[in-house]
Amino acid sequence: GNSVTQMEGPVTLSEEAFLTINCTYTATGYPSLFWYVQYPGEGLQLLLKATKADDKGSNKGFEATYRKETTSFHLEKGSVQVSDSAVYFCALPRDDKIIFGKGTRLHILP
Amino acid sequence: DTGVSQDPRHKITKRGQNVTFRCDPISEHNRLYWYRQTLGQGPEFLTYFQNEAQLEKSRLLSDRFSAERPKGSFSTLEIQRTEQGDSAMYLCASSLNGGTTGNTIYFGEGSWLTVV
Numbered sequence: 001g002n003s004v005t006q007m008e009g010p011v012t013l014s015e016e017a018f019l020t021i022n023c024t025y026t027a028t029g030y031p032s033l034f035w036y037v038q039y040p041g042e043g044l045q046l047l048l049k050a051t052k053a054d055d056k057g058s059n060k061g062f063e064a065t066y067r068k069e070t071t072s073f074h075l076e077k078g079s080v081q082v083s084d085s086a087v088y089f090c091a092l093p094r095d096d097k098i099i100f101g102k103g104t105r106l107h108i109l110p
Numbered sequence: 111d112t113g114v115s116q117d118p119r120h121k122i123t124k125r126g127q128n129v130t131f132r133c134d135p136i137s138e139h140n141r142l143y144w145y146r147q148t149l150g151q152g153p154e155f156l157t158y159f160q161n162e163a164q165l166e167k168s169r170l171l172s173d174r175f176s177a178e179r180p181k182g183s184f185s186t187l188e189i190q191r192t193e194q195g196d197s198a199m200y201l202c203a204s205s206l207n208g209g210t211t212g213n214t215i216y217f218g219e220g221s222w223l224t225v226v
Contacts, residue, residue: 036217043114043201043217044153089152096166097143098203098215100152 023090114218135204
């Protein structure tokens with residue numbers, strides 16, 4: 001069945017650094033792909049999504065490109081802020097539900 | 111605010127007691143999901159409803175767990191005879207139709223359960 005694997009954290013960066021969080025997937029066909037973010041003590045929020053191959057999802061300065069050649073959906077941001085400190089989850093559908101990676105904790109230092 | 115709401119946000123209970131969580135989805139959403147999340151892990155699927163019908167249950171949902179959505183609106187998740195291993199955050203989510211087509215699934219803020 002469909003699955004995702006994302007890089008383990010924690011990832012610690014200084015403010016204004018460039019961010020990449022890797023995510024690779026295994027899937028039948030070309031399902032939608034998602035990144036969700038979880039801020040401390042809160043539930044999950046959809047950060048961005050891509051619904052077909054070669055699409056780029058973007059939101060709040062974050063981007064991810066659906067690359068079928070490398071079965072990847074890496075999350076990137078050019079200049080991170082302290083407020084980006086959170087846990088990020090890569091996700092995709094399996095049957096009629098969304099399944100998540102284990103999450104990558106991001107710490108941004110001022 | 112018309113997002114997914116969950117109640118209570120935090121619950122501490124003694125081992126062996128029963129607990130119930132409530133979820134109110136976004137009003138027009140016909141799909142409702144329950145997930146469980148433990149520290150350092152991603153959310154794990156428990157069950158989901160299409161309107162009032164419970165369409166799938168994970169193997170994680172032991173017979174001590176029961177979920178209902180009686181009128182296709184709010185849902186409850188009950189855990190009977192709680193065990194320390196039940197300590198987790200229970201997340202509710204809703205969507206219009208399924209998430210497989212790219213429809214966004216919206217999550218509530220979760221209900222933290224601590225079993226002592």
